[in-house]
Amino acid sequence: MLLERLYDHDLAQASYFVGCQARGEAIVVDPRRDIGDYLDLARDHGMRIVAVTETHIHADYLSGTRELAAATGATVYVSGEGGHDWQYGFAAERLRDGDTVTLGNITVQARHTPGHTPEHLSFLVTDGAFSADPGYVITGDFVFAGDLGRPDLLDEAAGGSGTRFEGARQLFTSLRDVFLTLPDHVQVLPGHGAGSACGKALGALPGTTVGYERLNAWWSGYLREDDMAGFVEELLDGQPDAHAYFARMKRQNREGPRVLGTLSSPPPVSNAEVARSLEADSVVFVDTRSHTDVHRGTVTGALNVPGPAKAATFGAWALDPESETRPLVLLTPDGDTARRVRDHLLRVGVDGVIGYTTSRAGLPESVPPRLTPEELDASEGVYLLDVRNRGEYADGHVPGAHQLSAGRVLWNLDALPEGAPIVSYCQSGARSSVASSALRRAGYDVVELDRGYGEWARWADGRRSEV
The missing domain is CATH 3.60.15.10 (Ribonuclease Z/Hydroxyacylglutathione hydrolase-like)
Incomplete structure (x- = not known):
């Protein structure tokens, strides 16, 4: 056997x-x-x-x-x-x-x-x-x-x-x-x-x-x-x-899931074509780099779905194919990585990948906004959003934070305030980056707490030791 x-x-x-x-x-x-x-x-x-x-x-x-x-x-x-x-x-x-x-x-x-x-x-x-x-x-x-x-x-x-x-x-x-x-x-x-x-x-x-x-x-x-x-x-x-x-x-x-049949690898797409599609708002750009790379700059309006190792998990949090029908273009280092990301996304029914590009050259760029624990401490009127799991939240959280795990955020927008800026955090930044990119695409004003709750906890401990 x-x-x-x-x-x-x-x-x-x-x-x-x-x-x-x-x-x-x-x-x-x-x-x-x-x-x-x-x-x-x-x-x-x-x-x-x-x-x-x-x-x-x-x-x-x-x-x-x-x-x-x-x-x-x-x-x-x-x-x-x-x-x-x-x-x-x-x-x-x-x-x-x-x-x-x-x-x-x-x-x-x-x-x-x-x-x-x-x-x-x-x-x-x-x-x-x-x-x-x-x-x-x-x-x-x-x-x-x-x-x-x-x-x-x-x-x-x-x-x-x-x-x-x-x-x-x-x-x-x-x-x-x-x-x-x-x-x-x-x-x-x-x-x-x-x-x-x-x-x-x-x-x-x-x-x-x-x-x-x-x-x-x-x-x-x-x-x-x-x-x-x-x-x-x-x-x-x-x-x-x-x-x-x-x-x-x-x-x-x-x-019964849709049968896909034989699939070829995603093809490369020129950045000129990507730029035209972004201008027409006819594609979703997916940046598959780590959150630390994305925080240095990404394509404006991009979703952050780090991959390929966790692309199925993160992709299922950030993309709902029942409401988002536009095709996906991936930013990946090469074609093999694009194929692997595509295969991971298939595992959660995200079937819309039509191609990939390996650079951001010529595409509109922005830097996702972040703030430090000190800046958060001085902020007023913000809505603190903890996108970790309930157990993590129960073990300790930033005072005043509201818990809604990253895998549920996009489906619970009615739980979020209208108009107020949102400060999002997870433990170290990866989950928050995924959730925040999805919320920005949904029209929310979201700032990420730099390096997450772990950094905030170190800052808070240091401040307490000074007292």
């Missing part, structure tokens, strides 16, 4: 390639939308991808299930569980609890593990050439290394009301009736790692075992004591902010 984990560090998301080498057939679980890595892996091992599936209707990235099936002719399998309200809206084979997909010596069995979402499946993987019993469980957003999938996203991102409590109770039942019935040696292959907003304390390890989680996970004591109420209370306490784009991902993944 071949089992490969393909990990996207941008979104902290894992997909799995499981193949029978004797038969030359493979199944991919939870693929992302830029599918080149899966095709390369199949080719390198002389395998055909004959099946594609996913654990649930994802909220944090746009699924590549239909894209990969269209490219390979693979059969699509999705969950048929969860009731009428949680059925997929596109043609596919439906899997219910206990159903199996067989590839030569390998059996992949679906188990219904609701809680994170009502339709959620986990997949038990058995290598029949080695054992008659499963050795692996692909858990999606059910069980992570050291944590569990959050049950509140239907409330936070899908328009639900009070579903978090039922979801938490379902997670308890799924742990008791499915996960903890597995032998200790079964390897757990989760759908996310540290950095994902799909849980509150995800470990950085790529996997774990049923036995290790049974002994050490924070939730294990509640299961031993059969304390569902205590489990629900702790699980729901302190969950991180859910990014606003999650709602769009839920809708699009349920309906």
Whole structure:
């Protein structure tokens, strides 16, 4: 058996390639939308991808299930569980609890593990050439290394009301009736790692075992004591902010993401053409450099989406393709970087990249306004906006600041004042730069606190020591 984990560090998301080498057939679980890595892996091992599936209707990235099936002719399998309200809206084979997909010596069995979402499946993987019993469980957003999938996203991102409590109770039942019935040696292959907003304390390890989680996970004591109420209370306490784009991902993944087909690399665009398009306001210019570079000068009106490493995350905060339909031109150092940024943006459904340029020569420029902690202290009538997460804000913030995380700002403009200048900050400046560039494009007067809360805290400590 071949089992490969393909990990996207941008979104902290894992997909799995499981193949029978004797038969030359493979199944991919939870693929992302830029599918080149899966095709390369199949080719390198002389395998055909004959099946594609996913654990649930994802909220944090746009699924590549239909894209990969269209490219390979693979059969699509999705969950048929969860009731009428949680059925997929596109043609596919439906899997219910206990159903199996067989590839030569390998059996992949679906188990219904609701809680994170009502339709959620986990997949038990058995290598029949080695054992008659499963050795692996692909858990999606059910069980992570050291944590569990959050049950509140239907409330936070899908328009639900009070579903978090039922979801938490379902997670308890799924742990008791499915996960903890597995032998200790079964390897757990989760759908996310540290950095994902799909849980509150995800470990950085790529996997774990049923036995290790049974002994050490924070939730294990509640299961031993059969304390569902205590489990629900702790699980729901302190969950991180859910990014606003999650709602769009839920809708699009349920309906079936648009199939892109074969894509060529973004072409270079002359700056003369870019200048004409900017003058006509017919494109969105995206500066993919770091916030420190952007703070020295950028194209007037540009969005800052640092990339490619975190372009999906930042791009989903700054661009809403449902309201922003103009195509995107990227500022990148070269064509390969432009392609990589484009691929990251595809993962969150931002499909509008039409080309790139490698310089700002001849384009209108400006320097994003910033102020120092001393200047902020002397300012009056400004609206302080903390774009960090709720937990960071609770641990300490500039007095008088209002918290609205960077991933929610663009979708909550009604929470911001009309007319008053806004001073935005995060911990060091990157998130604030992304959010501030999006707010400026939306017409707001935004100044960034130079080097963020960390610099302000050092200044405040120094001032206190002088007293």
